[in-house]
Amino acid sequence: MENPKLPPILVNKAGSVYYVYTYKNVWDRELKRSKRGESKKIGKILGGQKDGVICFDESFLQERPEFRSFQVERKGKEYVFTPLNESGTTLTQLQEVKQLHAGATWALDQLVAQSPVGEALKWAFPQRRDYLKILSICYFIILNQDNNISKYETFAEVTRLPWGAPLAPSSISRVFRKIRNQQIETYFSVFRDELLEQQEKYGDKNEITLALDSTSGSNYVINNLLNLERHRYEDEDNLPLINLLALTEYESGIAFFYRAYDGKVPAAKTVSQVISENAGLSLKNVVFVSDKGYSDAKNINDCLRNKLGFLFNVQCAMPDSFAQELIDGEKENLRDLNRMDWLTKVFQITKEINWTFESDLVEGQVTSKKTKESTILYWHIYFNRQFAENARQGLIERIDRVREKIYNGEELDENELTLLEDVFEKHEEGDMISYTISNEKVDQKLRYKGYQMLVSDKISDARKAW
Known part of the structure; x- marks a missing residue:
C-alpha cells in the first residue's frame, strides 16, 4: 500500500x-x-x-x-x-497486545458475541467502522468508575479494545454527533430480530421479559431537535421537558427499545404509545414488567387488545380504588401464617378476576356485548408485616417531633405542617390553641402500608410474579 x-x-x-x-x-x-x-x-x-x-x-x-x-x-x-488493519491497530501493536490489559474487555467481548449487540451495532454504524469505536467507548464507560471522556486516551493506551487506534475527546464527540434517529431505529430493529432468532434457534418457548420504565427530565441537550413546548419546574427553570421510556431485556439488562415523548404526556400514557407502535416493533411473545404508575385500566386493555403480556405493579394508595377494595376483602386472610410464603417471607394471595375489555376498539363504535371480550387476570396481593411495622414506627416518631416542637414553641417545617393537618385535631378555646392526635386519622394513614399488588394476564403464580 x-x-x-x-x-x-x-x-x-x-x-x-x-x-x-x-x-x-x-x-x-x-x-x-x-x-x-x-x-x-x-x-x-x-x-x-x-x-x-x-x-x-x-x-x-x-x-x-x-x-x-x-x-x-x-x-x-x-x-x-x-x-492499520480493520480494527485500527498496527502489526506492532498486535505483537505487543500481551502487554495490554485484556481480561475485562475479553469478558465483555464474550458477552457481546453471545448477545445481538455486536451484530446490531455493525448493521447500524458500518461507516468508517464506527461500530468498533462505539463499542470501545462503551467498554471504557463500563469499566471506569470515573468515566470522564477526557480520560479515554490514557485508558486506550493500556487496554485492548475493539478499536485500537487513539480517539481524542473531540473525535468521540464527533462519533456521537453523527448518530441519526434512523441508525438508532436500525440498531433496535436488528437487536430485536436477532434476539427472537436466538430464542427460536435454542427452542426457548418462554416469553421474553421486558422491564419497562420512564422518567421525565429537562431536554436542554436536544432542545433544537425536538419541537417541545416549555414547561416550568418548581425551581422556575424554564426548560423543555421530555418523558424517556425504555424497555430493557430482563435476562441481559440490555436496552430493547427506547423513545422520547413530549414532557406533557403523562408517564402512564407513554406505555399506550409504545403499544400502539407494536406493529412496527414486532413485539411477540413478550411480557412487560413495570413499576407503579402504568397499571391503569387503559394500559391493561391496550395490552390485552394487542396480545402483549404484562406484569404491572399496582398503586395501592389510590383512595377508593379497585386495589384497595381487593385488599380490604383479604386483610384477615393476609394475616394467616399459612399464607406466608417461606421464600419471599411475605403473606400472599392470588385472586382470579374475570376482566372485560373491548377486543377491537374502533373510534365512534357503540359498546355492546358483541364488541366485548373477557379474560382472567391474576391479581397477586402481598402483605409485608415488617414494612407495615416500620411505617407505623416512622409515623409515630414524626408525630412525636411535631408534638415536641409545639410544646417548645418552635416553628414547624413544611412536611411537619402537612403531618399536623393530616393526623392532628385542632382545638381552640378563646386565645388558646391545642392539638390532639386523631387515632382514626393515624389508622387511615397506615391502613395500606406494607401491602403490594401485582396484576398479570400471564403469571398466575404469586411467588413467580414477586
Missing part, C-alpha cells in the same frame, strides 16, 4: 500539548520571495512529546480520508507510516 503524501507540517507546543499544523507558502511581492502563509491545525502528537504518533483531527481526515488507513509517527524530522 502506497503511503499518502503529507502536506507541509509545523509542530508547535501549547501548554503541555504539541499540536500539528499545515500551511501554504505565499509570494511576498516586496521581498520578492515566498514566505509561510496562514497555518491550520490538523491534529496533535500523543504522549506530550514532540515525537510520537499523530492523532489527526476529524476535519483533516474528512479532507484526506486516505490517512485513516495509516498510523503516522513523527521521529525527529521524519514521519513514519504504518498501515
